[in-house]
Amino acid sequence: xxxxxxxxxxxxxxxxxxxxxxxxxxxxxxxxxxxxxxxxxxxxxxxxxxxxxxxxxxxxxxxxxxxxxxxxxxxxxxxxxxxxxxxxxxxxxxxxxxxxxxxxxxxxxxxxxxxxxxxxxxxxxxxxxxxxxxxxxxxxxxxxxxxxxxxxxxxxxxxxxxxxxxxxxxxxxxxxxxxxxxxxxxxxxxxxxxxxxxxxxxxxxxxxxxxxxxxxxxxxxxxxxxxxxxxxxxxxxxxxxxxxxxxxxxxxxxxxxxxxxxxxxxxxxxxxxxxxxxxxxxxxxxxxxxxxxxxxxxxxxxxxxxxxxxxxxxxxxxxxxxxxxxxxxxxxxxxxxxxxxxxxxxxxxxxxxxxxxxxxxxxxxxxxxxxxxx
Amino acid sequence: xxxxxxxxxxxxxxxxxxxxxxxxxxxxxxxxxxxxxxxxxxxxxxxxxxxxxxxxxxxxxxxxxxxxxxxxxxxxxxxxxxxxxxxxxxxxxxxxxxxxxxxxxxxxxxxxxxxxxxxxxxxxxxxxxxxxxxxxxxxxxxxxxxxxxxxxxxxxxxxxxxxxxxxxxxxxxxxxxxxxxxxxxxxxxxxxxxxxxxxxxxxxxxxxxxxxxxxxxxxxxxxxxxxxxxxxxxxxxxxxxxxxxxxxxxxxxxxxxxxxxxxxxxxxxxxxxxxxxxxxxxxxxxxxxxxxxxxxxxxxxxxxxxxxxx
Numbered sequence: 001x002x003x004x005x006x007x008x009x010x011x012x013x014x015x016x017x018x019x020x021x022x023x024x025x026x027x028x029x030x031x032x033x034x035x036x037x038x039x040x041x042x043x044x045x046x047x048x049x050x051x052x053x054x055x056x057x058x059x060x061x062x063x064x065x066x067x068x069x070x071x072x073x074x075x076x077x078x079x080x081x082x083x084x085x086x087x088x089x090x091x092x093x094x095x096x097x098x099x100x101x102x103x104x105x106x107x108x109x110x111x112x113x114x115x116x117x118x119x120x121x122x123x124x125x126x127x128x129x130x131x132x133x134x135x136x137x138x139x140x141x142x143x144x145x146x147x148x149x150x151x152x153x154x155x156x157x158x159x160x161x162x163x164x165x166x167x168x169x170x171x172x173x174x175x176x177x178x179x180x181x182x183x184x185x186x187x188x189x190x191x192x193x194x195x196x197x198x199x200x201x202x203x204x205x206x207x208x209x210x211x212x213x214x215x216x217x218x219x220x221x222x223x224x225x226x227x228x229x230x231x232x233x234x235x236x237x238x239x240x241x242x243x244x245x246x247x248x249x250x251x252x253x254x255x256x257x258x259x260x261x262x263x264x265x266x267x268x269x270x271x272x273x274x275x276x277x278x279x280x281x282x283x284x285x286x287x288x289x290x291x292x293x294x295x296x297x298x299x300x301x302x303x304x305x306x307x308x309x310x311x312x313x314x315x316x317x318x319x320x321x322x323x324x325x326x327x328x329x330x331x332x333x334x335x336x337x338x339x340x341x342x343x344x345x346x347x348x349x350x351x352x353x354x355x356x357x358x359x360x361x362x363x364x365x366x367x368x369x370x371x372x373x374x
Numbered sequence: 375x376x377x378x379x380x381x382x383x384x385x386x387x388x389x390x391x392x393x394x395x396x397x398x399x400x401x402x403x404x405x406x407x408x409x410x411x412x413x414x415x416x417x418x419x420x421x422x423x424x425x426x427x428x429x430x431x432x433x434x435x436x437x438x439x440x441x442x443x444x445x446x447x448x449x450x451x452x453x454x455x456x457x458x459x460x461x462x463x464x465x466x467x468x469x470x471x472x473x474x475x476x477x478x479x480x481x482x483x484x485x486x487x488x489x490x491x492x493x494x495x496x497x498x499x500x501x502x503x504x505x506x507x508x509x510x511x512x513x514x515x516x517x518x519x520x521x522x523x524x525x526x527x528x529x530x531x532x533x534x535x536x537x538x539x540x541x542x543x544x545x546x547x548x549x550x551x552x553x554x555x556x557x558x559x560x561x562x563x564x565x566x567x568x569x570x571x572x573x574x575x576x577x578x579x580x581x582x583x584x585x586x587x588x589x590x591x592x593x594x595x596x597x598x599x600x601x602x603x604x605x606x607x608x609x610x611x612x613x614x615x616x617x618x619x620x621x622x623x624x625x626x627x628x629x630x631x632x633x634x635x636x637x638x639x640x641x642x643x644x645x646x647x648x649x650x651x652x653x654x655x656x657x658x659x660x661x662x663x664x665x666x667x668x669x670x671x672x673x674x675x676x677x678x679x680x681x682x683x684x
Contacts, residue, residue, distance in 0.1 A: 007479055014476045021464055192462045194427055195470075199477040200449040365443075369427040370389070371458065 008205045015196070015209025016216070019183060023217035026186065029178040035171040036225030039162050040232045043155075047236035050150050057088040057126040065127040068146060077121055077136045089124035095137075129238075152237050152245060156253075159233045160318035163226065163257060168264055168312050169293070172222050176268035177286050179218050181276040183210040184367075191371045203364040211273050211357065218265035226261040230254050253317040256342075260315040263349050267308035270353040274360035277367060305340075311349040314339035377439030379403055380424065380529065380560055385433035387419055394419040395584040397433075402562060405576035406555045409564040416584040417564040418457060421531050424562070425454040437529055438560075450478065453522035457533040459514060467493065467509065467517045468502040471524050478525050492524035493517075495550060497543055512539060519547065530554060532563040548574050603627050603641040605668035606648065611661050613638050619660070623651045639668060 023029070063084050071080060081087070095118045105111035121136040132146040187193035196206050234242050234250070242250070268289075275285035293309040304310045313320075340348060380402040387394035395416040409417045422428045423435060426442030426449075435441065440448045462470060471492055475485035493499050496516040501509065506517060519535060530551075536544050551561045551574060565571045571578060580588040610616050617629045617638050625644035632638060642648040656662050 010479070011477050014473065018464065018473055190463065191458050194456055194458055195462060195474070197427055197445065198425060198449055198454050198456075199474055200446050201477055202446045205446075366429070368429055369422065369458075 008202065011199075011201050011205050012209035012212060015201070015206060016213040019210050019213030020216060022186065023179055023183070023213050024220075026182060029175075029182055032175040032178045032221060035175050036221045037228070038171065039167055040225060040229040042162070043159070043229055043232035044235075046155075047232060050236045053131075054126075054149055057131070058128070060086070060088045060126075062128040063125040063132075065130065068125055068127055068130070068132045071132075071134065071141065071144060073141050073143070075141045077123065077134075077139050077141070080123060080134060080141060084123075084125055087123040088126050089122070091122045093120055094118070095120045150237050152234075152241055155233050155237070156318060157321045159230065160316065161320045162229075163260075164313060164316055164320040167222075167226060167229075168260065168309065168316075171225070172218075172261060172264040173268055173290065173293075174286070175222060176214075176218055176265055177272050177282060179221075180211075180214045180269045180272035181282045181285075183214050183273060184276045185280075185282065188371065193367075194369045197367075197369060203367070204361040207273070207277075207357070207361050207364045211269065214273065215265060215269050218269055219262045222265055223258045223261045226257050227254065230257060249317070256315055256317045259346075260312050263315065263346065264308065264312050266353050267311070267349050270356040270360070271308065274356050274363065277360055277363045305348060306352065308349065308352065311340060311345040311352075314345040315342060377436075379436075380438070380562065381436045382420070382423075383434050383436070385420075385423060385430045385435060387423060387428065387430050393584045394428075395423070395581075398584075398586055399433075400579065400586065400589065402560060402579075403577075404555070404558045404560050406551055406561045406563070406574055408571035408575040408578045409562065409581055410566065410571055410578055411564075411581035411587075412566055415581045417566075417581055418533055419584070420581070421454065421456075421533050421562070421564060425449075425452060425531055427454075427456075450525075451528040452531065453525060453527035453529070454531040455515075455518045455522035455533065455535055457537075459511065463505070463507050465506055466503050467498060467506055467513075467520075470506050470517060471521045474521050475524055488524050488526075489520075492520040495523060495546075496520045497546070512543075515539060516543065523550075527559075529560040530562070532561070534565060535563050536565070603643050604645050604648070606640045606642070607637060607666045607668050608640060608652075609637040609663040609665075611636065611663070616655055616660055616662070619655050620651060623647065626651075 067084055071084070097116055097118075098113045099116045101112040101114045103109065119136075119138050121139070123134045123136070125132045125134070126149070130146055130148050132144060134141055135143045135145075184193065187196070197203075230253075234245075271289060272282075272285065275282070275289075279285055293307055296304055296307045296310055299307075339345075380400075382398050382400040385398045386396050393416075398416075398420065409420060411417050419428070423430055424437060424442060426445050429443070437448050437452060442448055465473065468486075468489055471489035472482075472485045475488050476482065478485075480488065490499065490502070493502050496519050498513065498516050498520060501513055506514060509517065515535075515537060516539065519532070522530060522532065532551075535551075536547065539547060551563070555561050555576065563571075563575075577589070577591050579586060608616065613631055613635050617631055620626050620629060620640060623642075625642045625647045626640060627643060628641040630639040640648070652662065652665060
């Protein structure tokens with residue numbers, strides 16, 4: 001029987017079905033779920049805390065926003081309390097510090113230290129949407145901070161940072177390491193790889209079947225995790241505000257975050273599948289690739305394109321927030337020098353993946369069963 | 375080159391510095407062929423090379439005209455029951471075989487039917503829906519055999535296939551091998567028990583230290599086996615007297631008395647006559663505490679067959 005493409009596709013599907021169970025339920029890759037769900041847990045925790053605060057403070061009554069905005073520095077705490085009423089939170093404490101006594105330490109005078117006490121106080125008010133923290137020193141207002149209890153713009157920035165610094169660089173990276181390295185290495189360790197080699201299938205078909213299984217599992221876990229996190233980020237916010245965001249750019253943002261997560265699985269998956277075929281120790285490829293991706297910002301533009309992270313960062317809809325005071329080399333580490341367009345990002349990543357899979361397919365033809373050396 | 379043979383042409387395989395097999399050239403015709411050799415002699419290496427699980431460093435292999443480097447074609451008509459005891463954790467015995475058959479392009483119904491038939495051949499239908507991981511060693515051996523034969527292969531390769539089988543299943547399995555060989559198929563099996571292959575093989579390939587020592591029809595090897603004196607250790611009180619009596623027997627070629635005079639090692643050319651002689655001595659009132667064969671392991675036979683033959 002001459003094998004046709006459709007026959008080989010059916011074989012790949014059979015392999016993928018078997019491998020899918022292992023990819024989802026393997027004890028070896030259970031920690032992958034923790035990585036994928038961690039950001040969502042962070043946002044859910046943040047949302048729950050905000051909702052609890054709002055509920056607690058709402059019970060104590062709202063302070064009119066205009067009154068909050070009218071508070072000026074230099075006012076006394078009693079005056080503020082008289083105008084704004086009872087705060088939702090009132091904290092007092094003594095602050096002690098050592099200061100040089102005036103006149104001492106000059107000329108031949110010895111340096112004399114004395115303890116200075118300041119009475120500090122923080123009054124917190126809530127106008128139903130914003131919280132105002134008023135900071136007093138010795139009864140006088142020194143600073144105030146008025147900010148929304150939940151800030152969608154701020155949360156989007158936090159999400160962008162979490163997604164790029166943690167999710168793409170660590171969670172998907174190590175998650176794919178766990179899933180894809182296990183596809184061949186797991187069989188070798190379990191001493192069951194010969195089962196596949198003794199079936200009438202080309203090694204390339206076996207590779208594709210296993211890759212498809214790993215990809216489906218990784219995409220479901222990590223794209224699902226990204227979307228869950230995105231939903232958890234929006235959940236505590238005012239529905240009206242969310243709707244406006246969703247209609248303006250939210251849907252597009254969700255799509256590109258999901259796409260970046262899925263394409264991250266495509267790219268890292270192919271690399272770790274190939275590494276699982278070529279190398280015994282997963283630490284070596286993981287460390288090498290992590291280093292390569294980390295120094296990507298320092299590399300010439302051509303070499304930057306031989307990196308999964310370069311394309312993934314280019315796909316992210318919001319640039320990751322960067323503290324202006326961060327050193328220049330840290331900035332280079334964390335942001336691509338010249339992001340590619342979405343089209344070229346997707347095309348570049350798929351081309352890179354295809355190249356790695358071709359190399360892996362060639363390597364698969366040379367694999368031998370030698371369990372005793374594992 | 376005929377396509378009805380399995381041909382090894384100047385095959386060498388090294389595991390790093392360690393020799394697997396060295397410059398092996400073989401032509402294996404249809405029928406039952408046994409690869410016989412002590413542990414580490416290269417039997418499994420030859421079988422793994424034949425089925426493409428490992429690749430030769432030198433030479434070429436042809437299985438009915440197809441190279442093992444083309445598993446898509448070759449494994450269609452080849453089945454291999456390996457010695458690897460690890461079982462896929464995900465599968466029941468039935469799923470294990472069915473999944474294999476689906477890769478052959480069988481429909482699910484067809485695959486299930488063939489899987490069930492294969493399990494019937496190895497008397498495993500009752501345990502079919504239990505996880506392979508929960509099987510005993512003998513059951514795993516049988517399910518691997520079932521998987522190897524489920525697609526009705528033209529070339530069946532079996533690494534120590536009778537290990538772990540109970541006598542009834544063993545007899546049924548041997549009958550199955552014979553039936554397959556009678557149909558003109560290749561049944562290539564390995565064993566380190568010469569007496570075992572003596573019973574079932576059409577031809578034998580003796581292998582030692584990665585090299586073919588002898589190959590051919592079983593008759594020649596069998597004669598060599600029968601010429602080989604068997605060794606027995608006898609424990610008794612009056613060793614000197616019993617040794618004198620045994621020396622009168624024609625079939626006894628050598629006797630070594632133990633230093634403690636409480637036993638001896640006897641070499642005999644005829645095990646049955648030796649047994650009868652011992653019975654006579656015991657009936658005559660001589661106390662014999664025990665008789666233990668000293669050369670039933672294959673290494674002892676090999677020392678004679680291979681070591682002596684070189």
